[in-house]
């Protein structure tokens with residue numbers, strides 16, 4: 189279980205407990221956090237689950253696969269800390285994680 | 295009807311399209327009543343994992359659900375499950391449920407999806423013969439879907455091939471029977487079909503192509519599939535993936551315009567302006583393809599329909615249509631498709647089939663109309679963007695993997 193803070197583009201914060209094994213994307217979608225569309229449901233097929241991982245959590249959130257990297261390359265407003273949230277697996281090590289959401293997923 | 299007079303929205307079908315409609319309505323500020331009726335026991339769930347991670351046992355039911363059941367109550371959305379809507383009275387603007395109860399609507403959304411076609415042969419009702427459309431179907435499949443069992447999959451479309459891949463992964467013996475001369479005959483080019491045929495063959499899947507099933511044999515349960523040429527393929531379990539038929543019964547009874555799907559306009563309105571139809575059950579204008587009508591079976595289409603209907607009911611600007619998109623996961627191959635390939639006259643290959651990283655771009659004359667991208671997300675996203683914007687790309691550039699896809703797309707967009 190990890191407590192994750194999602195910060196909407198407008199600044200609103202949502203703190204959610206997400207079970208281990210689920211993805212950071214699922215934590216948002218299943219708890220009605222707006223701002224992550226996740227059209228493909230986590231199949232790494234849509235690039236509508238883009239988040240910015242707080243710099244202090246970058247190392248712990250794991251590496252991007254080359255698949256994810258190429259998908260992100262086409263997202264709007266990509267930054268070095270951009271991730272597809274469906275590709276970040278939740279574990280105890282991510283307790284306290286902070287992610288920020290972009291203005292739009294499309 | 296103007297947005298402000300709509301107080302009661304009834305949604306028929308608790309699938310992805312129905313569930314998303316309720317969510318989008320609330321997200322957009324709709325404060326009236328929303329009720330979703332669904333025939334299945336589960337709240338809206340995702341079907342794609344049914345032939346992927348859910349079938350493989352990697353995902354449980356909680357991850358299948360689009361959102362937990364509690365969220366609907368939190369949002370003031372009434373979910374009525376295990377109940378079929380049987381009648382629409384368009385004059386009185388009421389629907390009738392199985393059992394007789396009637397309810398009024400201001401706006402009605404048909405999100406009734408599609409039904410898997412049953413095998414039209416004797417023996418199709420034997421225990422061990424299955425369809426794969428619902429979570430309940432997968433539960434029924436599981437006990438016989440075990441290592442060492444002989445699985446016969448009838449129909450080599452995406453669902454059939456995904457099922458074959460999971461079956462091999464779990465250690466079943468797998469034969470795929472297909473009536474056409476190649477797998478994926480309706481959905482992709484011979485070149486891409488050949489690639490997937492080779493991949494499955496390398497994984498130990500046997501294929502019977504141009505093959506007709508005549509009968510399913512067995513005493514108390516399935517034991518073999520009897521072919522039209524007299525041969526027999528032994529089977530402990532048979533899974534048929536021979537396509538779906540849109541669920542249009544309600545619309546037909548109500549006298550709505552139906553033609554391979556409930557016919558809708560760009561706002562997803564049926565021939566009755568108070569009734570919308572979205573998702574697998576509708577036939578909609580394909581705006582990137584000269585507005586001809588077509589029926590799509592995809593998550594993209596379900597979600598987009600929901601967004602457009604919600605915007606319509608709220609009197610808001612609808613989103614711009616995306617190029618149709620789809621994906622399929624088989625083994626470690628991720629196929630991503632954008633656009634519709636039908637009517638292509640030539641294709642351009644980028645990448646290498648042997649390296650299992652390849653994209654095929656389909657052209658109608660000089661226009662890019664679709665891409666099939668295997669483990670090639672940049673090619674998929676780049677082409678999707680171009681198709682959406684009605685832009686093409688230089689075939690020579692596309693065929694040259696040393697030019698990054700992003701640069702090709704940027705150049706094409708600047709044109």
Ligand SMILES: Cc1cc2nc3c(=O)[nH]c(=O)nc-3n(C[C@H](O)[C@H](O)[C@H](O)COP(=O)(O)OP(=O)(O)OC[C@H]3O[C@@H](n4cnc5c(N)ncnc54)[C@H](O)[C@@H]3O)c2cc1C
Nearest residue numbers: 307309310311333341342378379406407573574591592593
């Ligand atoms: C195994 C499988 C794998 C797939 N894989 C992919 C994929 O990888 N990518 C992709 O994009 N798409 C995929 N799809 C397609 C995608 O899942 C569908 O296009 C999508 O689910 C359609 O959503 P829908 O809401 O229109 O219909 P459905 O999901 O079919 O939902 C309709 C619901 O309405 C109910 N219903 C019908 N009539 C009534 C009535 N009269 N009263 C009450 N309830 C009623 C039905 O029981 C059903 O629950 C897959 C589909 C399947 C089956």
Ligand code: FES
Nearest residue numbers: 230232235237274
């Ligand atoms: S949910 Fe589609 S790529 Fe993450």
